[in-house]
Each structure stands twice: as C-alpha cells, then as structure tokens.
Amino acid sequence: MSNxxxxxxxxxxxxxxxxxxxxxxxIKTGMDVTEAVQKLEEQLTNEKKILYENLSRWExxxxxxxxxxxxxxxYISRITDYWFExxxxxxxxxxxxxxxxxxxxxxLKLMIISQEKGRGTKSKLFRNFGMARPEGYRKALRLMKxxxxxxxxxxxxxxxxxxxxxxGAEERGQAEAIARNLFExxxxxxxxxxxxxxxxASGGALGIGVGDKMLCFENTWYSVISPEGCxxxxxxxxxxxxxxxxxxxxxxxxxKYFGIADTILPEPLGGTHQDYNQxxxxxxxxxxxxxxxxxxxxxxxxxENRIEKYDKMGKWSDG
Amino acid sequence: xxxxxxxxxxxxxxxxxxxxxxxxxxxxxxxxEVVYRKMLEENHFIxxxxxxxxxxxxxxxxxxxxxxxxxEEIAANVQSVDxxxxxxxxxxxxxIKTAQEKTGNKDAVKTLIGNINGIKAVLAIMxxxxxxxxxxxxxxxxxxxxxxxxxxxxxxxxIITASGGARMQEGAYSLMQMAKISSKLARYxxxxxxxxxxxxxxxxxxxxxxxxxxxxxxxxEPNALIGFAGARVIKQTIGEELxxxxxxxxxxxxxxxxxxxxxxxELKTTLSDLFSFFNFGASEKEELxxxxxxx
Ligand SMILES: [Zn+2]
Numbered sequence: 001m002s003n004x005x006x007x008x009x010x011x012x013x014x015x016x017x018x019x020x021x022x023x024x025x026x027i028k029t030g031m032d033v034t035e036a037v038q039k040l041e042e043q044l045t046n047e048k049k050i051l052y053e054n055l056s057r058w059e060x061x062x063x064x065x066x067x068x069x070x071x072x073x074x075y076i077s078r079i080t081d082y083w084f085e086x087x088x089x090x091x092x093x094x095x096x097x098x099x100x101x102x103x104x105x106x107x108l109k110l111m112i113i114s115q116e117k118g119r120g121t122k123s124k125l126f127r128n129f130g131m132a133r134p135e136g137y138r139k140a141l142r143l144m145k146x147x148x149x150x151x152x153x154x155x156x157x158x159x160x161x162x163x164x165x166x167x168g169a170e171e172r173g174q175a176e177a178i179a180r181n182l183f184e185x186x187x188x189x190x191x192x193x194x195x196x197x198x199x200x201a202s203g204g205a206l207g208i209g210v211g212d213k214m215l216c217f218e219n220t221w222y223s224v225i226s227p228e229g230c231x232x233x234x235x236x237x238x239x240x241x242x243x244x245x246x247x248x249x250x251x252x253x254x255x256k257y258f259g260i261a262d263t264i265l266p267e268p269l270g271g272t273h274q275d276y277n278q279x280x281x282x283x284x285x286x287x288x289x290x291x292x293x294x295x296x297x298x299x300x301x302x303x304e305n306r307i308e309k310y311d312k313m314g315k316w317s318d319g
Numbered sequence: 320x321x322x323x324x325x326x327x328x329x330x331x332x333x334x335x336x337x338x339x340x341x342x343x344x345x346x347x348x349x350x351x352e353v354v355y356r357k358m359l360e361e362n363h364f365i366x367x368x369x370x371x372x373x374x375x376x377x378x379x380x381x382x383x384x385x386x387x388x389x390x391e392e393i394a395a396n397v398q399s400v401d402x403x404x405x406x407x408x409x410x411x412x413x414x415i416k417t418a419q420e421k422t423g424n425k426d427a428v429k430t431l432i433g434n435i436n437g438i439k440a441v442l443a444i445m446x447x448x449x450x451x452x453x454x455x456x457x458x459x460x461x462x463x464x465x466x467x468x469x470x471x472x473x474x475x476x477x478i479i480t481a482s483g484g485a486r487m488q489e490g491a492y493s494l495m496q497m498a499k500i501s502s503k504l505a506r507y508x509x510x511x512x513x514x515x516x517x518x519x520x521x522x523x524x525x526x527x528x529x530x531x532x533x534x535x536x537x538x539x540e541p542n543a544l545i546g547f548a549g550a551r552v553i554k555q556t557i558g559e560e561l562x563x564x565x566x567x568x569x570x571x572x573x574x575x576x577x578x579x580x581x582x583x584x585e586l587k588t589t590l591s592d593l594f595s596f597f598n599f600g601a602s603e604k605e606e607l608x609x610x611x612x613x614x
Contacts, residue, residue: 087575088576093573
C-alpha cells in the first residue's frame with residue numbers, strides 16, 4: 001500500500017504510480033528507464049517538500065490521525081532498554097486504552113503513562129480506539145503515586161480522540177477521575193513531561209497532561225474539542241471542520257504560540273509514520289534532554305514553577 | 320523403573336493407580352496429562368504439556384529464588400500454643416503436630432533473609448500444605464517480624480501467598496493477624512519500603528483481604544485461584560453460574576487488581592529487576608534485564 005493515502009496526498013500518489021508503471025515498462029520491454037525513473041523520483045521529492053512544508057491545519061490533523069502513525073507502544077518498544085508493564089486501577093478494571101509501566105531509557109528510570117489506540121480491528125476494539133475510561137485515569141494516578149514514592153520521574157504520551165463517552169464511564173465518574181489527576185499531577189513531587197504524539201482531544205488528553213514541560217510532535221493537534229466537534233456545535237456543519245481547525249488554532253505550532261507547548265518535535269517529511277526509527281530517536285533525545293534539565297530543580301521549586309506555568313495561561317484584561 | 324518402560328508409558332498412560340498414589344507420577348489437574356514427577360521437578364513443577372503451575376512448598380520457592388539456595392531464617396522458633404485450647408473433630412494441637420511432621424515446618428509460613436540475584440531481600444513464603452496455609456498468631460507474628468527486619472535494614476520485602484485464609488482454630492486472634500500485618504506494612508511503606516506480593520494458587524479469604532492486596536507491586540502466578548469468598552458460597556448466595564475463569568489470575572488482571580502475571584521461570588529475574596528499578600540494592604544500573612518482546 002502507498003505511504004500516501006490521504007486525500008491531499010493525491011499528487012504524490014500520481015507520481016508514485018508513474019514511477020511504478022515506468023519501472024514495469026522497463027522490465028517488459030527491456031528499455032533502459034533509469035533516467036526517466038530518476039527524474040520522476042526527483043519530481044516526487046520536490047513535490048513532497050512543497051506539499052508538506054505548506055500543510056494546512058486540517059491536513060496536520062489528518063496526519064495526527066494517520067492510520068500508520070506510530071502509537072505509544074511503537075515508541076516504547078523502540079526507545080526503552082527495560083520495560084515492565086503494570087496493570088489495573090485496583091478498583092474496577094484494567095484499561096487497555098492506557099498503557100503504563102516502568103522503563104529504563106539509557107540510564108534514565110521512568111514511569112511511562114501512555115494512551116494507545118490499537119492497530120487492526122481486534123486491537124482497536126481491545127484498546128477502545130484510545131478512549132480511556134475512568135479506570136485508565138485511575139491506573140495512571142496509582143502508578144504516578146508509586147513513581148513519586150520511589151522518586152521516579154513520569155513521562156506521559158498523549159494520543160487520544162477523547163475520554164470514552166459511555167454510560168458506565170459516567171457512572172464510575174469519568175469527570176472525577178480526570179479532575180483528580182489534574183489535582184494530583186499538579187503537586188506530584190517528581191518531574192513530569194507530557195508529550196503529544198498524535199491527537200490531544202480535550203479533557204481526555206489533559207487527564208494525563210499536567211506537568212512541568214509539554215512537547216508536541218509537529219503534526220499533532222491538541223484542543224478543547226476536535227475540529228469536527230466544534231464545527232458541528234458552533235457551525236452546525238461537521239464538514240466545516242477545516243475551518244474550525246483554523247478558528248480554534250489546534251496545531252503544535254499554535255500551542256507553542258500560545259505558550260502552552262514548550263517544544264515542537266520535528267517529524268520526518270510527511271509525518272512520523274514515514275520513518276518510525278527516526279521519530280523514535282527524536283522522541284528519545286527529547287525525553288533525555290528534558291529530564292536532565294528538570295531533575296536539577298528542587299522538588300518544591302519545581303511544583304511552584306508548574307503551578308505558575310498554568311497560572312500564566314489564558315488571555316484577559318483587567319480594568 | 321527401566322528407561323524403556325518410562326518412555327512408553329508417557330505416551331500410552333497405562334499406569335497403575337499405585338504408582339500415581341506413590342507420587343512418582345502426577346496427573347496435571349488442568350490438562351489431565353500424567354507427567355513424571357522428576358521431569359516436573361526439573362521444570363519447577365510447571366506442567367511440561369500445558370504450563371499449569373502445580374502448587375509447591377516454601378522449600379521449593381527457596382530453591383527457585385534464593386542464590387545458591389542460601390538464606391537466614393527469621394523468627395525460626397516461633398510456634399503455636401493453641402491459645403483457645405481448641406477442640407473439634409481433631410484437636411488443634413494434634414493438627415499442628417501432624418502438619419509439622421508432614422511438612423518439616425513449624426507453621427504455614429517461612430520467613431527469611433537472603434540474596435536474589437545478588438540483591439538482599441526479606442521474604443515470607445506461605446505453604447498451603449501446612450493446614451491449608453491458614454493464618455494464625457504464628458503466621459502473623461513471623462510475617463510481622465519479617466516486615467520489621469525489612470524496615471530496619473531497609474530491604475525490599477516479598478510475600479509469596481498461598482493460603483485459605485484466617486485459621487478458625489484461633490478465633491478472633493487469627494482475624495486480628497490481618498490488621499497486625501497490614502499495620503506493619505503501612506509503617507514499612509511510610510519508611511519508603513518496597514513490598515512485592517507474589518500471589519500463588521490458592522489465595523483466598525483473610526489473606527487476600529489483607530497483605531496479598533497491599534503490595535506496591537502485585538504479581539501473580541498464571542491461573543492461580545485468588546478471591547475473598549469461596550466460589551461455592553458465592554454460587555449459593557447469588558443462585559447463578561459463575562463466569563468462565565472467575566477468580567483466576569487472568570480474571571483479576573482484567574479487573575484491575577494485579578499488576579502483572581509472571582510465570583515461575585521468570586519470577587527470580589522479575590523480582591531482582593524490580594528491586595533494582597525501585598532503587599534497592601543495585602549499585603549498578605545494568606543489572607536490569609533486556610526488554611522482552613514476548614510479553
Ligand atoms: Zn498440564
């Protein structure tokens with residue numbers, strides 16, 4: 001299957017097809033097509049550069065949701081030297097939409113809290129498409145508390161289309177679970193880094209998203225609601241999602257501009273799915289650098305900085 | 320027994336009952352396969368056919384976990400005094416004596432200190448073969464002393480559970496062991512201790528409702544029976560069939576009560592990795608084992 005499956009990637013697909021048919025012509029006829037293929041490949045490279053360097057917000061949202069995009073588990077298996085998954089909230093259930101565990105990256109010990117969408121029908125259903133239930137947030141909190149007890153820093157990987165909107169989730173206190181995490185994460189005595197690797201949908205993302213530093217991969221979105229959701233409610237038309245993405249300013253770049261994100265992590269041309277290993281390297285280096293910096297700060301000071309960081313967020317006038 | 324006969328009988332299972340009774344051959348309760356005891360023993364009593372984990376004794380766990388099988392026993396001389404002078408069909412003192420003779424142990428738990436892959440730790444290992452691993456004053460006191468020792472020497476603590484629950488023959492004393500051990504664990508935790516539970520088949524009643532569920536990390540052997548009330552009691556009470564796999568390790572993992580299911584063969588490495596990770600005993604970081612993709 002082509003690496004270029006999104007609608008706006010059609011021009012790339014066309015060139016790719018041309019390359020394929022040129023190659024098969026060469027094989028069938030014995031003609032030397034090397035030069036022609038090379039030319040087309042150059043055209044593809046140029047075309048890619050132009051396309052991906054001028055992405056609209058809506059196009060970035062689509063990359064953030066790309067079915068081939070690496071998920072938390074893809075990164076964990078690539079960046080950790082030791083990994084031991086820990087399950088369960090000790091109350092109701094283990095939530096497969098949230099993968100948590102202890103890890104070592106180089107010499108850095110970490111508690112990893114991550115959201116996982118699942119790939120393939122079976123796995124997607126098992127992971128509930130990355131939509132965590134209250135149990136997921138409670139498992140995350142239990143393990144962050146465990147990390148705090150042993151002075152292990154916390155890394156969260158955010159990638160969710162939202163917290164699960166279900167009957168049971170409401171009955172068991174979805175809102176309380178998210179709220180509790182915001183409260184407890186604000187004063188957790190170990191460093192916390194939040195990294196958006198795909199989608200950051202609202203409270204579902206923020207429920208594991210409070211920390212000292214926030215990093216976003218280049219083609220991610222993070223906002224109060226999805227562009228479709230916003231379009232449906234405010235424009236009464238889901239098809240106006242591209243417009244909503246612009247109005248709400250949902251991309252990594254926007255978040256950096258708002259002062260909400262600290263760092264934008266560059267992606268391989270065309271998105272993280274174009275090169276899993278390169279993306280994993282970027283992530284790993286960012287993690288190591290960020291914790292090195294945060295570990296130097298005294299815990300009380302770190303918590304004070306954290307609360308002040310959020311205190312600055314928002315725009316208002318006063319008198 | 321001649322070698323040729325042994326091979327043959329593994330396949331055709333024409334054993335006479337006497338041989339099974341003598342324990343040379345064991346029938347796997349899960350897959351019904353009849354397996355040769357010696358082979359099972361070499362495989363840490365894991366069925367070679369279906370990986371069912373047979374129940375094993377505290378001595379088996381010592382051999383499995385402690386470096387060179389070496390250890391120093393804690394509270395070695397604590398033993399029962401029959402506090403209620405309890406008499407039923409069997410009287411309690413005789414029951415204890417029989418169990419002691421049968422198992423060679425003083426009571427249903429062995430408490431000790433020793434090295435696991437070079438890291439010093441305190442262990443309490445319960446033994447279901449001693450009056451169903453039931454918890455009375457002795458079990459409570461021994462575990463309590465073990466926790467104190469772990470706290471004093473700042474060592475990690477591992478409790479391997481296998482128990483039917485509190486020991487009725489000691490009445491309220493046995494019930495209070497749940498509180499005694501739990502309160503000691505609370506103090507140990509506040510001192511920064513690391514407590515790992517390893518739940519094995521079967522663990523029920525007051526043992527589950529106290530220290531088995533209190534680990535910083537809770538591990539369980541595959542397919543172990545873990546619960547509070549007995550399945551029969553629940554079935555009678557609710558008048559319904561119980562779901563498949565009810566009260567088994569995998570069920571509890573799904574329900575959120577267990578961190579990780581660990582096979583017996585991986586237990587030693589898993590424990591020493593966890594000790595290192597949580598800053599116990601490991602001065603060098605490279606002691607953690609590599610990522611295992613087979614998880
Ligand atoms: Zn078997």
